[in-house]
Amino acid sequence: MSTKHCLALGATLFIAVAFGPVHAGDNPKRGAKVYGACAACHSLEPNLHLTGPSLDGLWGKKAASVANFPRYSGALKEQGFIWDEAPLNAWIADPQAFVPGTYMTFRGIDDEKVRGDLIAFLKIAMAPGGAKSAVAQGLINAEMARGQAPEPLATLGPDHQVTGIRHCQSTFFVATADGRQTPFWEMNLRLKIDSSSNGPKGGKPALVPGGMQGDRASIVFSDIEEIGRLVERKC
Structure with missing residues (x-):
């Protein structure tokens, strides 16, 4: 058998x-x-x-x-x-x-x-x-x-729509569609992918805050290839 x-x-x-x-x-x-x-x-x-x-x-x-x-x-x-x-x-x-x-x-x-x-x-x-x-x-x-499905990310406002990510030394600088740029210690920022219908629109990753102190966040992409296209090393 x-x-x-x-x-x-x-x-x-x-x-x-x-x-x-x-x-x-x-x-x-x-x-x-x-x-x-x-x-x-x-x-x-x-x-x-x-x-x-x-x-x-x-x-x-x-x-x-x-x-x-x-x-x-x-x-x-x-x-x-x-x-x-x-x-x-x-x-x-x-x-x-x-x-x-x-x-x-x-x-x-x-x-x-x-x-x-x-x-x-x-x-x-x-x-x-x-x-x-x-x-x-x-x-x-x-x-x-x-269930505990994440909230849909495609309809988030401009303060959560990521337009650019710059890495310098130990810091990610995240630019959003409202014109702001927010710094995060590199260990406090997570890069994620949500390819489901709940995820962000293609080419429009979403910044999702996290942590009690507001110093942590996730950036959610719709596709793995977007990470390499959007993140740049520049001081």
């Missing part, structure tokens, strides 16, 4: 032995309150991937099967199970025990009843168009359905 088949069989046996079926009395409304822990890394909106993939339409689908999400672990790719009640129960209880080597850092939920409520909610939310259904039923609001 191949290693891949052994892993898949092992996962199936783990589910069957360690976890029973989801109870009929599980409550999706209670589960919606627990879902906040999932929303830190997942969205319910189609193709809106965060740290983890969008959960839209995953119910009944094979694990690690979202075509436009490249961050699955090799361990999860080797599995052959389908996302439904029993695998989700095992996964939510202890992801690392269920799929050793997974990138999932969630510590798990010990309480079987809480897991059952959450799965009852996910059965609704992970169906195609589940975000709209969950919102329409009053289980969550639209903001929760998006």
Whole structure:
């Protein structure tokens, strides 16, 4: 038997032995309150991937099967199970025990009843168009359905639209469309990319403040090639 088949069989046996079926009395409304822990890394909106993939339409689908999400672990790719009640129960209880080597850092939920409520909610939310259904039923609001997705950057004002970045010694000088130039210690400025629909428009990177003292920020580009075109070394 191949290693891949052994892993898949092992996962199936783990589910069957360690976890029973989801109870009929599980409550999706209670589960919606627990879902906040999932929303830190997942969205319910189609193709809106965060740290983890969008959960839209995953119910009944094979694990690690979202075509436009490249961050699955090799361990999860080797599995052959389908996302439904029993695998989700095992996964939510202890992801690392269920799929050793997974990138999932969630510590798990010990309480079987809480897991059952959450799965009852996910059965609704992970169906195609589940975000709209969950919102329409009053289980969550639209903001929760998006998860912790960044605010859209394309509509930021001129004080956040970066027109130039100059590096001199240990300092980045960031020019914005309002005519200002702001200095940042090079260790306090992060250069990021958001190629999603939430990201900035092409050629118009966004300055996103951060830090309690206002001395930290990120510059978000729409494409990796823009970094080399816009940043210059000049004193």
